[in-house]
Each structure stands twice: as C-alpha cells, then as structure tokens.
Amino acid sequence: MKATPVTHQDILEAHQRLQGVSHPTPVLTSRTFNRYAGCEVFIKCENLQRAGAFKFRGAYNAISQLPDEQKRQGVIAFSSGNHAQAVALASKILNVPAVICMPTDAPRVKLEATCNYGAEVVFYNRMTEDREKLAQQIAAERGLTLIPPYDHPLIMAGAGTAALELLREQPGLDAVITPVGGGGLLSGTAVAAKGESPHIRIFAAEPEQADDTRQSFQSGQRMEIPAPDTIADGLRNTMPGELTFPLIRHYVEDIVTVSESMIREAARFAFFRLKLIIEPSSAVALAALLNQRLPKDIRQIGVIVSGGNIDPSVLADIAGEKTDS
Numbered sequence: 001m002k003a004t005p006v007t008h009q010d011i012l013e014a015h016q017r018l019q020g021v022s023h024p025t026p027v028l029t030s031r032t033f034n035r036y037a038g039c040e041v042f043i044k045c046e047n048l049q050r051a052g053a054f055k056f057r058g059a060y061n062a063i064s065q066l067p068d069e070q071k072r073q074g075v076i077a078f079s080s081g082n083h084a085q086a087v088a089l090a091s092k093i094l095n096v097p098a099v100i101c102m103p104t105d106a107p108r109v110k111l112e113a114t115c116n117y118g119a120e121v122v123f124y125n126r127m128t129e130d131r132e133k134l135a136q137q138i139a140a141e142r143g144l145t146l147i148p149p150y151d152h153p154l155i156m157a158g159a160g161t162a163a164l165e166l167l168r169e170q171p172g173l174d175a176v177i178t179p180v181g182g183g184g185l186l187s188g189t190a191v192a193a194k195g196e197s198p199h200i201r202i203f204a205a206e207p208e209q210a211d212d213t214r215q216s217f218q219s220g221q222r223m224e225i226p227a228p229d230t231i232a233d234g235l236r237n238t239m240p241g242e243l244t245f246p247l248i249r250h251y252v253e254d255i256v257t258v259s260e261s262m263i264r265e266a267a268r269f270a271f272f273r274l275k276l277i278i279e280p281s282s283a284v285a286l287a288a289l290l291n292q293r294l295p296k297d298i299r300q301i302g303v304i305v306s307g308g309n310i311d312p313s314v315l316a317d318i319a320g321e322k323t324d325s
Helices: 008-018 031-037 055-064 068-073 082-094 108-116 131-142 153-169 184-196 212-219 244-251 260-274 280-290 312-319
Strands: 040-045 075-078 098-103 120-124 175-179 201-207 254-258 300-305
Touching: 008 055, 008 153, 008 184, 031 040, 031 260, 031 280, 040 153, 055 082, 055 153, 075 082, 075 131, 082 098, 082 108, 098 108, 098 131, 108 120, 108 312, 120 131, 153 175, 153 184, 153 300, 175 184, 175 280, 184 201, 184 244, 201 212, 201 280, 212 244, 212 254, 254 260, 254 280, 260 280, 260 312, 280 300
Parallel strands: 040 300, 075 098, 098 120, 175 201, 175 300, 201 254
Antiparallel strands: none
C-alpha cells in the first residue's frame, strides 16, 4: 500500500485534541442482542456524542487545526445532516463562521439543529445538483475553507477516535463493524483498530439500495451508483471517497448489505430492547449482526452506532410498525 493518508499516530493526536471536548461515549452490551447475533457484541454509542453523532470528532479535529486566518474567514461544508451539525457545533465552539450546504430533503431535526448552532444554511437538490461543486463555488466566492464530510485526513483521524476508545475499553475484540457511507468512519476505524490490535478483523455494512462501497470493494476500484433511495439518509453516497477507499481495500475483510426491512427492524430493536434512539444509518451495522451476516467464528465484536439524529416522523413510523414477534 502507498503512503497512507491517516496513521495510528494521527488518531492518537486527534484523541488528545478531543479530550475535554468530545464525549467519551459508553459501550453497552445486551444478552438478548448477543443471542440473536450469535456472538458477544459491544456497542459503542456515538448516538450520545455531541451533536448526536461521531461526526463531531472529525469536524472538531479538522477545524481546530486551521490557521488563525482561515478560522477568521470561516468554513463551509456539505452534508445531509450529521456532518452539518458537527461542523456547525465545532465552529461555534471555536468561534469560526460556518456555512453549510444541505439537501432540500434533509431531515428536519438535523436542519433545525444545524441552524440552532448558528450556521448559515444553503440548500441544494441532491438529485440534480453537485453538492461539492456548489460548496467549492461558495468557498471561492467568500474565501471559506471547505471541510469535507469524510475525504480528509483530519476528518478520518477524528472519526477513528471512537474505535480507539472502544478498543481500549474492550481490548480483546475479534472484530469491529461500522456502517459505511463515504468511508470516513470505516477507514478511521480500520486504522485505529489495526493500530491497537493488528490481527483484529474489520467489517462494514451498508444498505442494499446504496451499495456503492460493496460494489467498489468487489471490483477493486471506486464505482459510482445513481443517487440511492434508502431510509438510511446518512449513507446515500454514490461513490466511496478517494482517500478513504484505499484504506478500506487494504484493511477491510468484507462489506455486507442489508435490506430496508432489516434496517427498520434493527432500529426498532434498538428503540425497544436496547433503549437507544438511533438513526437508520446507525441501524445498518446492527442489522448485519442481528441477521448474522458475518463469519460464524467471530466470538466478540465491537460495533460503532454512528448517530442518533433521527427525524421524529421517521422515528414514529418505525416505532409504530407491527412485527411478527
């Protein structure tokens, strides 16, 4: 593998920067979940992170390292929600002006939180407009620094600190699994986990209807798919990142997919059995475990529950579904 954009040392340094700023989120277990999964599962609850998702770790790590002049000028980001909230909050903490490009169909709860943190929101249509080009155009016009949602070394390193905490609390894990969208969490997790435990196995899960990373992983090159339609709004990427994908190819053993019904049922399980409010994107990795999509020889596995910013209408819809149980 060529020189990696993120090292274990980068993640250790990010972890130090986040001390006293990010929440050291809890790790939970459930005997009922273990029974369904067929192994012992340790759940890292990033839904309880500041701004409601792991994204805060990367956003703060990146923005805090900007030169003072760039901080004064301000930052811009593009996101369907969690990165938007993370950049808005990190910018507020660091007293940095922030502009966020958000899709017109972004979950209301994420939009409101982003505005409440003081960021300026610019809308785009994700079906017809290129969000990155829009953000680059505004950045050039206003002299802002672009903070991408995943394809940035400091973002990836910050994301990896969640797995670093998990592995230091549970150092004997056989494997770790995360959801995957653009790949920032997965790549950061892989580097952190392998740095802490070289023989640990790395897996990821994504929706069947948004399987750009699985297709890319199988083909060995980044594959682009049409804008996907999935309840997991945070995983609606069309292609894995340029920086994240090489790390995924190098470290990840397999990427599994789950159906929309599996995602919804996993979210219901989290609501009613684990007492965790999570968003559908977080439920993807849980769904893979509940449906035993991973190798049977795994005895202990950690899972990153990536966020809890679920739109109230989606929460009510999922929670109100009838099941066969």
